[in-house]
Amino acid sequence: MNEFILIGFPDRPYQNLCLFFVFLTIYIVSILGNIGIIYLVYNNIKFHSPMYFFLSNLSVIDLVYASDIAPKMLVGLYFSQTSISYFGCAIQLFIFCALGSTECILFAVMAYDRFVAICSPLNYNLLMQQKTCLGLMLGAYTIGLLHSLIETCCTFHLSFCASNILHHFVCDFPPLLSISCTDTTINEIVLFILSSSVTVPSIVVILGSYVSIFITILKITAPEGRQKAYSTCASHITAVALLYSTVLYVYLSPKSPSSRDNVNMATVFYTVLLPMLNPLIYSLRNKDVKLAIIHSLKNML
Template identity: 45%
Template sequence: MDVERNETSIIVFILQGISDQPEMQVLFFVLFLGIYVMALTWNLGLIILIRSDSHLHSPMYFFLSFLSFVDICYSSSITPRMLSDFFLEEKLISFLACAAQFFFAAWMALVECCLLAIMAYDRYVAIYSPLRYSTIMHLPICAKLVAGAYVTGCLGSLVQTTAGFHLHFCGPNIINHFFCDLPQIIALSCSNPFINQIMVFLVALCIALFSFLFIIMSYVYITVTILKMPSAKGRAKAFNTCASHLTAVILFFGTSFCVYLSPNSGHSQHLDKVLSVFYAILIPMLNPLIYSLRNKEIKDALKRLMKRENSP
């Protein structure tokens, strides 16, 4: 029986990609290549700006630089493969390559969840206890929080990857997606996935949902603290400080929860692809813009950098 099981095991998957319309392939390639290049350029530029300007050497920008690095890795785990698939009739991916792609994508996604929660805590300390901010959020603590986010994301992704790809796959092998994502992988399994789905759900519950609830709780305290401020100008400044982070949280968690926490029976596969494009490809490009457009300190740092570059 084991021999028969091994003989029928799938070793290659076929990705259907974003669209099955041949006339749209070139257009999609140019569009997503442009988005990917902008995501790399803007995130890398933001990292360089933060590291090179001493005025931005604070915990908030320390975490932001690592968020940009995560966005680069997250986008790079999916987009290059997707771009190459536009020119292939059969978008084949080996079982191990599929598992590796999901592992790295899930790792970066879970790290982003943790980093967004850490950044919410950073804003809470800055607003709730500004006099003790530098004491609480000193560099060794910030470094440990970032390291903890990476370790937590790695362990969570390892559990999910093991649970999803430890199942038996005997056919069909067509993944109706543009990358190896776990809901579509589990749906192809020939064995009972119930225990594995529970493990995947628990990881999502413990990391992603806990991070989101922690962010919500932090912002409840932040809002109460801001409303108690006597100065209208101080309240506006505090709200403006949190607006960019809150926007990034809503975009990332809103789209990812729609995909992963919705009942399978209610899933539209086309809608899942659209939402996946948004949180896996568009958000890594949008994050540096969200954090920069209304941020006076980053604008001032950019002006100083340009002034140094133009000076003789």
């Protein structure tokens, strides 16, 4: 097997051309938005804090994440070149899985950061020191890379001799396992165990953090303080809800031909659309970020 054929979108030239311009616009906005967040955080001393450090790392992940998926998809839509080499599929899958796993862990780290900031503000600087933040990010990247390395090696250790057609627009585990002529039982078990070991602890940390946060917020008597606490968490809750709702739908929904198109569109949402939405969610709901953007634009003009 030298290559795979991606047929995630229907072969309709006019429809594909419209989708090309839509996804090209989304990709450009995603690139500009995430680069803008990174620039603001690292060039404004006001944002040199753990919360914005994690936010800038989220933008780095989304920037690479979108660039791993969107360019190949755009080429396929515009030029109708739907093939991807065996090695290219492995690289795309590795980056796709590594960054997806890292982002899940990063959301848990960001929830913990908000938990410390709201529930234990006097100890915040002690608990969230620079070395602690760097250690948390290094741990997230390490776990994501190891998870992806094991999964990718296990998947491409299989034989693909029956078919090379993937009913998807991206190399992903379910479509690859479905066309293998080798028994994939062990792969499915390993995929379930490793994916659960990343997502379940992350969800537990996020839920536990926000339960404690909401209990603390209810104890705040001043309306201004309560509103400020809500505003610092709203963006993160929105981003987490969008990510996990689509990811769980993709990987837990029944695998059938009738649901294939819905799964593909849900995958488009969290691989292409979410990297664009995250900078907007965090900037539009954050007064400091909005003021910094306006100030930067005025200086440029």
